[in-house]
Amino acid sequence: MRLRGLAVLVLVLLVACEAPQRPASPDPRSAVDEALTALAGETAVAYRVPGATLTVTKGGLVEGQVPVQDDTVRALRVGGSLYVRASPAYWQRQGMSAPRAERFGSQWTRADRGVPFDPGRLMAPQVVAAALRAALPVGVLPVQVDGAFDLGGLRVTATSPHRVLSFPPAFLGPVAGQFGPHEIALGDVHLPDLRERLDEGVAELGQPLIAGPVVAARVTDHELRCTANGACTDTVRIDNRLLGAAPGAAARVSLTSAVTSDALGTRTCARDVVLPLDTAADVSCSVKFTLPRTDGATRLQAAPSVTAEPVALVDPGALNRDIAAELGP
Numbered sequence: 001m002r003l004r005g006l007a008v009l010v011l012v013l014l015v016a017c018e019a020p021q022r023p024a025s026p027d028p029r030s031a032v033d034e035a036l037t038a039l040a041g042e043t044a045v046a047y048r049v050p051g052a053t054l055t056v057t058k059g060g061l062v063e064g065q066v067p068v069q070d071d072t073v074r075a076l077r078v079g080g081s082l083y084v085r086a087s088p089a090y091w092q093r094q095g096m097s098a099p100r101a102e103r104f105g106s107q108w109t110r111a112d113r114g115v116p117f118d119p120g121r122l123m124a125p126q127v128v129a130a131a132l133r134a135a136l137p138v139g140v141l142p143v144q145v146d147g148a149f150d151l152g153g154l155r156v157t158a159t160s161p162h163r164v165l166s167f168p169p170a171f172l173g174p175v176a177g178q179f180g181p182h183e184i185a186l187g188d189v190h191l192p193d194l195r196e197r198l199d200e201g202v203a204e205l206g207q208p209l210i211a212g213p214v215v216a217a218r219v220t221d222h223e224l225r226c227t228a229n230g231a232c233t234d235t236v237r238i239d240n241r242l243l244g245a246a247p248g249a250a251a252r253v254s255l256t257s258a259v260t261s262d263a264l265g266t267r268t269c270a271r272d273v274v275l276p277l278d279t280a281a282d283v284s285c286s287v288k289f290t291l292p293r294t295d296g297a298t299r300l301q302a303a304p305s306v307t308a309e310p311v312a313l314v315d316p317g318a319l320n321r322d323i324a325a326e327l328g329p
Helices: 002-018 028-040 088-093 098-105 125-135 174-179 191-205 316-327
Strands: 044-049 052-057 062-068 071-078 081-085 143-145 148-151 154-157 164-167 184-187 214-226 231-243 249-261 265-275 280-288 300-312
Touching: 028 125, 028 148, 028 154, 028 164, 044 125, 052 191, 062 174, 062 191, 071 088, 071 191, 071 316, 088 098, 125 164, 191 316, 214 249, 214 300, 231 249, 231 265, 231 300, 249 280, 265 280
Parallel strands: none
Antiparallel strands: 044 052, 044 184, 052 062, 062 071, 071 081, 143 148, 148 154, 154 164, 164 184, 214 231, 231 280, 249 265, 249 300
């Protein structure tokens, strides 16, 4: 009897050893912690909401679209400055006149003002990870839903390696409400593709306008000179003054002069120049009249007018080097 009992015991032990081992279930809290730690270490993250994708790097480079005030605004952040490309309707909602909004809507703008938040500061991976960690509910365990752990709206993968899938915009604070009611989903970034898109964006910048400050320009003097062949040049003294603050900026001055003759009619010339801020300069433009075959003299007069906008001084080569320093050549 003693031997038979021993045989049964050995058999039970052998069967137990041969049974497949089930993997331990992941600890939900540890999974969330691992996912947030991984997010903080990412070089770049793509944030997605319906109709817009925004890519932000650890160093604050930004490329993509931002949903703002029922509009989708293109965003490019390089060299520590945020540049946006928005519709004229968007700029009118910021209080601009229709003609000025048309100018801003036709090119890139350095957003010293006019955009509710800077995504390069708010949405760098390590900043988002810290904000999500701070926003998590205390004393609540994640629940597993559709293959993911959900903790108060933060969703992370249920299998290792654990990664953040999505989160509510409210976790980033009130300004992120611009993203709307939809969850913000996270995606991977192919760094060479991002580098290419950033370089292309820099090449498009040109001379961006600056939202926020204004430049007051006025005509202080002018002289009209005409030749016997009907060519007239109006030389205009223009004074510009910056109202507000605009580091790394200049004044783009637009001169228009209407040269009029009772006998010959009116000809208009225009010229755009970029001048240092808070300076005065002479700017000229010319018209040409078709003279009649008959002899005689005519009186000519000019009526010059000027407008001005602050523009950013951009060094594309320096910006490209900054991008390469963070993302590699």
